[in-house]
Amino acid sequence: MGRLSGKVAIITGAASGMGLAGAQLFASEGATVVLTDVAAEALSRETEAIVDAGGQATSVLLDVADAASWLNVLDHTLKAFGGVDVLVNNAGIQIAKGVLEAELDDWNKVLGVNTTGVWLGMKAVLPHFQQHGGGSIVNVSSIGGIIGGLADGGGAAYSASKGAVRSLTKHAAQWFAKDNVRVNSIHPGAVYTGMAAGLGYTKESISEQYATEIPLPPHVGDPIDIAYGMLYLASDESKYVTAAELVIDGGWSTH
Numbered sequence: 001m002g003r004l005s006g007k008v009a010i011i012t013g014a015a016s017g018m019g020l021a022g023a024q025l026f027a028s029e030g031a032t033v034v035l036t037d038v039a040a041e042a043l044s045r046e047t048e049a050i051v052d053a054g055g056q057a058t059s060v061l062l063d064v065a066d067a068a069s070w071l072n073v074l075d076h077t078l079k080a081f082g083g084v085d086v087l088v089n090n091a092g093i094q095i096a097k098g099v100l101e102a103e104l105d106d107w108n109k110v111l112g113v114n115t116t117g118v119w120l121g122m123k124a125v126l127p128h129f130q131q132h133g134g135g136s137i138v139n140v141s142s143i144g145g146i147i148g149g150l151a152d153g154g155g156a157a158y159s160a161s162k163g164a165v166r167s168l169t170k171h172a173a174q175w176f177a178k179d180n181v182r183v184n185s186i187h188p189g190a191v192y193t194g195m196a197a198g199l200g201y202t203k204e205s206i207s208e209q210y211a212t213e214i215p216l217p218p219h220v221g222d223p224i225d226i227a228y229g230m231l232y233l234a235s236d237e238s239k240y241v242t243a244a245e246l247v248i249d250g251g252w253s254t255h
């Protein structure tokens with residue numbers, strides 16, 4: 001028996017980084033995984049690889065900021081698998097511009113994906129969870145949403161978007177607990193993924209740059225470190241956990 005046997009999980013931003021690590025881990029723990037992303041080619045390739053490795057998985061294209069796109073994902077999932085038990089709102093983007101440098105378009109784009117996308121995802125699955133005895137929602141925020149500062153990679157809108165995810169998580173946890181719906185957030189620190197590579201980092205350069213801020217070696221996380229947090233919060237092992245903030249940052253936020 002896997003830790004997610006019998007569960008159907010939708011994961012956003014599943015074509016790379018933490019979302020992909022989560023999809024691979026969930027499938028290896030017995031879940032049926034619906035991988036979603038805007039990156040069509042990587043999405044098909046990675047889903048096929050999970051199926052080839054013996055996992056149960058399918059993929060649906062999804063722009064998390066688009067409400068109609070969410071209805072399509074839910075429709076596809078319910079038709080294919082008869083239900084959904086877990087939603088991992090993981091998709092996110094970063095624009096490393098401060099308050100003065102960011103343009104309104106930058107701001108709206110980051111808030112659209114990182115915050116509106118999480119709200120739309122919850123709005124799509126919650127009625128189903130309410131009618132079918134509950135479910136688990138895992139929202140990937142950031143330590144930028146708690147401590148801001150350098151932890152947001154220099155993105156003002158990013159910090160704001162992730163802070164909003166933190167408080168939206170608590171709002172939903174409070175309102176839907178009566179329906180046996182759990183809503184928790186994960187707050188990664190520096191993790192080497194496509195997002196970090198896009199900001200010009202290598203794994204070694206992050207490790208060197210943050211050696212004093214992040215006390216725990218190797219001073220940078222791997223996607224699987226976050227995936228294990230997703231797994232715990234998705235599984236029944238966390239059945240009494242809601243509105244929690246799971247910080248996975250090698251101790252950065254204590255600095």
Ligand SMILES: NC(=O)c1ccc[n+]([C@@H]2O[C@H](COP(=O)([O-])OP(=O)(O)OC[C@H]3O[C@@H](n4cnc5c(N)ncnc54)[C@H](O)[C@@H]3O)[C@@H](O)[C@H]2O)c1
Pocket residue numbers: 012013014015016017018019036037038039062063064065090091092093113140141142143187188189190191192193194195196
């Ligand atoms: N990497 C870090 O150091 C770090 C730290 C803290 C928080 N986070 C958060 O973790 C989450 C995952 O990030 P990652 O580092 O794995 O990034 P990543 O860039 O490797 O993966 C993000 C995925 O989201 C997808 N995506 C982007 N816009 C989308 C949209 N509109 N709709 C659907 N999918 C979309 C991308 O195609 C990509 O596959 C994000 O929410 C990010 O903000 C990352």
